Amino acid sequence: MSLxxxxxxxxxxxxxxxxxxxxxxxxxxxxxxxxxxxxxxWIEALKLLLxxxxxxxxxxxxxxxxxDASTLAHLFFRLHFYFVARxxxxxxxxxx
Amino acid sequence: MERSNSKEQLRPxxxxxxxxxxxxxxxxxxxxxxxxxxxxxxxxxxxTFVSTAGVQPRQTLPFDTVHxxxxxxxxxxxxxxxxxxxxxxxxxxxxxGAERDVNVIFPIERLQELASERIIxxxxxxxxxFIGYNMDAERLEKTLAEDIAEAVEAEKPDVALxxxx
Numbered sequence: 001m002s003l004x005x006x007x008x009x010x011x012x013x014x015x016x017x018x019x020x021x022x023x024x025x026x027x028x029x030x031x032x033x034x035x036x037x038x039x040x041x042w043i044e045a046l047k048l049l050l051x052x053x054x055x056x057x058x059x060x061x062x063x064x065x066x067x068d069a070s071t072l073a074h075l076f077f078r079l080h081f082y083f084v085a086r087x088x089x090x091x092x093x094x095x096x
Numbered sequence: 097m098e099r100s101n102s103k104e105q106l107r108p109x110x111x112x113x114x115x116x117x118x119x120x121x122x123x124x125x126x127x128x129x130x131x132x133x134x135x136x137x138x139x140x141x142x143x144t145f146v147s148t149a150g151v152q153p154r155q156t157l158p159f160d161t162v163h164x165x166x167x168x169x170x171x172x173x174x175x176x177x178x179x180x181x182x183x184x185x186x187x188x189x190x191x192x193g194a195e196r197d198v199n200v201i202f203p204i205e206r207l208q209e210l211a212s213e214r215i216i217x218x219x220x221x222x223x224x225x226f227i228g229y230n231m232d233a234e235r236l237e238k239t240l241a242e243d244i245a246e247a248v249e250a251e252k253p254d255v256a257l258x259x260x261x
Contacts, residue, residue: 003165003232025164028188077162093190094150096161 026080028092037091041083134255141254143207144220145175146244148228149194149261150186151202153177159227161187166230168240172222172247177204188229189261201261220251228261 009017020031027034049055064072081096134141150159152171160167173182179198184191194201204223210216224244230236248256 003234006231022164074163077164081162092187094161094184094187095191096158096185096187 026084033091037084038080040087040089041080044083044087045079136254138216138255139214140217142218142220142252143210143216143255143257144248144251144253145202145204145207145223145257145259146248147202147223147225147259147261149189149201149225149259150184150227151182151194151198151225152185153181154183158185161185161227161229165232166236167227168230168232168235170224170226170240170244170247173202173204173225175204175207175219175221175223179205186227186229186261188227202259207257216255220248220253222247222251224248 006018006021008014009021023031023034023038025034026037063075067075084090085096150161151173152159153173156171159169159171182198182202182204184194184198184201189201191201199205202225207219207223211218224247226240226244230240
């Protein structure tokens, strides 16, 4: 999808087009794979917290408070691939 | 085996498939940039190489393969690099073969051989690499392409080899 296509979708609040793009991005062009990949990342993150290990909440809150939203959005995409890679099931042809 | 010199599209319908999967992704341009003709024989020409393979020197900031709109930066790659000096950051094509031999996607040793065998007079100090997954065609054209063109011109090549990944 071109950027103009996506920006038009934002203007029109066309959520279907936008989430479809995210799924295509995460699924290397295959929408249902992208959907599974999103689930996979969240499951991997959830598994890490089930035993309630100590986590650096100060880092989390400081990062969110101090970094701009665009950087956090970028981090959000980066974390998706981090947890997908951590799951051990890498469906992509290439690597990050 | 498919004939590489065929005038027919090797995978007919490919673009229709792309448009189904990525609506609005088709980019068309009406203006034509003619190919530049060689100003001197190849044996007297210095060659540069521009690639979308996502190949970069180790220890440089990895290409941003996770950004949903793409990465509009490029990396100079010293033309005297050895394959072991290089790594690939590219999500959108199978890199397994290139991991075994980077020359299949970024033929740096073949180009070094052309220079050492005097088939060309030499190589520019650097080659240039970026990733092809970029959704903002205007930014690609007005920033990345211009930035690379400026960097290429600064190295004064006589001929440029362009290779998509």
